[in-house]
Amino acid sequence: MANARRESRWAGAHVWDVPAHLVPIEGARRGVLRITRDASVAETLHSGMAREAAIGFTADVIHLPAIAQAELPPNLVPGLVRIAWDGGSPDGRIPELLRVGACLDLAPSDGALDALVECSEGGVMCRLVDLAAWTTAPEALASSLEHYLTSPRLEAPIEPWHSIARGIASRRPRDLSGTYDETLRRNYWLGEDGSVSLSERHATGGLVFGRLEDGPEGWQQSPAWRALEARRRQPFLRRSTCAFCPHYLWCGAYAADDAGSPDPAWCGVWIPLFERLQEAADIAWAEAGEGEPEEYPG
Numbered sequence: 394m395a396n397a398r399r400e401s402r403w404a405g406a407h408v409w410d411v412p413a414h415l416v417p418i419e420g421a422r423r424g425v426l427r428i429t430r431d432a433s434v435a436e437t438l439h440s441g442m443a444r445e446a447a448i449g450f451t452a453d454v455i456h457l458p459a460i461a462q463a464e465l466p467p468n469l470v471p472g473l474v475r476i477a478w479d480g481g482s483p484d485g486r487i488p489e490l491l492r493v494g495a496c497l498d499l500a501p502s503d504g505a506l507d508a509l510v511e512c513s514e515g516g517v518m519c520r521l522v523d524l525a526a527w528t529t530a531p532e533a534l535a536s537s538l539e540h541y542l543t544s545p546r547l548e549a550p551i552e553p554w555h556s557i558a559r560g561i562a563s564r565r566p567r568d569l570s571g572t573y574d575e576t577l578r579r580n581y582w583l584g585e586d587g588s589v590s591l592s593e594r595h596a597t598g599g600l601v602f603g604r605l606e607d608g609p610e611g612w613q614q615s616p617a618w619r620a621l622e623a624r625r626r627q628p629f630l631r632r633s634t635c636a637f638c639p640h641y642l643w644c645g646a647y648a649a650d651d652a653g654s655p656d657p658a659w660c661g662v663w664i665p666l667f668e669r670l671q672e673a674a675d676i677a678w679a680e681a682g683e684g685e686p687e688e689y690p691g
């Protein structure tokens with residue numbers, strides 16, 4: 394019995410993106426649940442205790458005033474609030490974005506760069522979302538990086554550039570999967586229908602581990618889980634381009650197929666950006682008198 398109980402609990406940090414109905418705040422689209430103690434994610438969700446562990450949620454920008462004025466549940470630990478940009482000008486919204494500790498999630502479209510510049514210079518953290526779509530807008534993607542690297546008025550991080558830059562500076566690699574909460578065994582995404590996947594991107598792609606009640610043991614037996622585990626190994630088993638790519642530490646074969654082969658369209662856009670970031674980091678190191686950063690462990 395003791396063993397069964399231990400097996401049903403996972404220690405460590407887990408991030409869940411849970412349905413909005415578990416986060417009773419007007420405008421919330423998804424809850425982000427972080428469990429850092431030895432707790433069963435399934436039990437936590439079912440017990441109604443989710444609010445105790447929830448540290449953030451995603452919401453529409455149109456609900457910003459309501460969120461800023463909302464009385465949060467007394468046991469909610471306040472954390473990052475991800476606000477989906479609605480395509481409008483953030484003009485006049487920055488104080489509210491700052492008040493709720495928002496991270497503005499920007500998908501590519503007309504006006505996205507202007508919103509990115511205005512918010513990041515106004516102290517609001519920004520994050521590019523839907524990287525596949527950004528890859529089809531390479532000039533805008535490159536401009537977002539140049540803004541991050543060169544703006545003298547930047548006051549807040551821009552993801553994914555900030556995580557990559559920190560990885561280079563600290564010599565602690567962090568790839569795009571880590572930056573976007575898509576790390577197998579660490580991150581989970583719970584659909585409104587109770588299905589469990591790694592992220593919404595993976596769920597949309599048909600990679601579903603099972604249902605909440607199947608638990609970790611069941612999810613790990615699923616074809617989707619095994620496929621994702623195999624995907625991590627494929628670049629090295631097959632000696633594909635990704636295995637020898639100098640940017641693997643930051644990209645992590647984010648857009649590779651099941652055989653571990655990269656998408657040339659992705660690489661053509663992202664490799665020059667990774668090189669630009671590395672170049673900027675090297676210059677910063679040299680100016681700081683630190684010399685060349687040490688090689689990363691292979």
Ligand code: SF4
Nearest residue numbers: 635638644646655660
């Ligand atoms: S940039 Fe291309 S080759 Fe390099 S790790 Fe990413 S997908 Fe693979």
